[in-house]
Amino acid sequence: MKDYLLRPDPADPRLTERVVGRDHTGAEVAADVVVERPLTLFLNGQEIVTLMTIGDHPDCLAVGYLLNQGMLRADDTVTDIEHDPDLDVVVVRTARATDYEAKLSKKTLTSGCAQGTVFGDLMEDFDAADLPPDAKVRTSWLYALTRAINTTPSLYLAAGAIHGCVLCEADRPLLYMEDVGRHNAVDKIAGYMFLNELAAADKLFYTTGRLTSEMVIKTVRMGVPILCSRSGFTAWGVALARRADLTLIGRARGKRFLALAGEHRIVYDADPEAVAEEPKAAQRKAAVT
């Protein structure tokens, strides 16, 4: 299989920290834990938000955040991205003049381990989305993808307590981003896709997190027709996926999965009984929540 375009770099010393504590026997032990750091995002002259992030790919995170909040449009030209690692600031500049003062004053805290804040008019774009009805996902791809993702070296495997999102094409995982907040991992993928002009219509989005409303909204906004997770569903996530005709596949572990929307895109070409159960070491237990 061809390698990822981008994959986690668990050896990056900036992303984890070694701390010493005591285990259940009272013995002193060391553990690696993931780092969170603030990143303050400016769009042109305006301060938009401070995000807590592991700090890799600040350019992708900044652009993806703005895209997924509707502050950057698909046809916008990004003229410059400056990241100052000492000040923890990233500035995105666009050809179009922007002003989101009114937008910034209206907010909804969403549920899930998710974005937290959705600015007012996300749903307008949602209903305008047009996912390709003839995109397909083969069950043999699903099995190959989850096996590949689960065995890719990652911060999750090294330190736990982190979310992963993976953009895939057929049976190949392309972009694998991680972050403490799942929303950041999604946004980094959206930003990378924008900056590198990757198409969305032939992709599948995989997440370790739950299939909540905002995960569905973001996937639909990105134009990706298939969303897959090893975790479960919420009712609103299912309802929105059905409204947008997004293929929603959850609880995907070993040979099992459950599709609750857009099932017409699934091609059952693999024999589930021939699929091995997940190896113990690859199982995400409850470490990521």
Added chain:
Amino acid sequence: MKDYLLRPDPADPRLTERVVGRDHTGAEVAADVVVERPLTLFLNGQEIVTLMTIGDHPDCLAVGYLLNQGMLRADDTVTDIEHDPDLDVVVVRTARATDYEAKLSKKTLTSGCAQGTVFGDLMEDFDAADLPPDAKVRTSWLYALTRAINTTPSLYLAAGAIHGCVLCEADRPLLYMEDVGRHNAVDKIAGYMFLNELAAADKLFYTTGRLTSEMVIKTVRMGVPILCSRSGFTAWGVALARRADLTLIGRARGKRFLALAGEHRIVYDADPEAVAEEPKAAQRKAAVT
């Protein structure tokens, strides 16, 4: 063991919805998924926020949210709480006149599956907190608590994809709240404690979620000296717990756990080898993320 003061009611028909989809064999199957609904919160005359929640205990959620955002003080008198289930609105009224317009305009999106928004001055109260140094947690209590919590009927066991938080005293779980967003579950417990005048200094807080910075901040704000989770840590969560001398115990599953702050409160009175591993059915896999 004495029963909970409050425990999940997974049979409440408002909390889950049955949806039909297809499984990995292509067969039609039904699944229960948790419901998310909006709840718009007013403090006196001011609209504060719209939360997405499963919708149980709106009074506790409203009061706990305001407390944990520093908009309601420990010495405030709540004169009235009105919940309108048709409008999805809850109004909290206080004896003191409140005005948080300036506060509402400044926000930080936090990481984790967490709050999402932290208003500016949370950290001031954090540093003023004074957790009791002589509170203790026995390892025998930890083992008894995790066993009791894992076997309590819950929305998690019924439908998955939900977070749980439990307020405990010695080896007894007292309050068990669930919500799609972990922050809501915490806030509901904080609200219940305020409305029922429960003390915090002799309690332990258990969460299914990760031990991130905001989880630590909320626990310290609540005045609870011990925070325990089956999930992992972030570096900032550990640093803040050490700064506040909060006892931070993570990765608590079966006989194992890891303490990364405030270890002096742990009394090792149980033989870990005598503790049974978790039964398979009680294991939270990655369904909650």
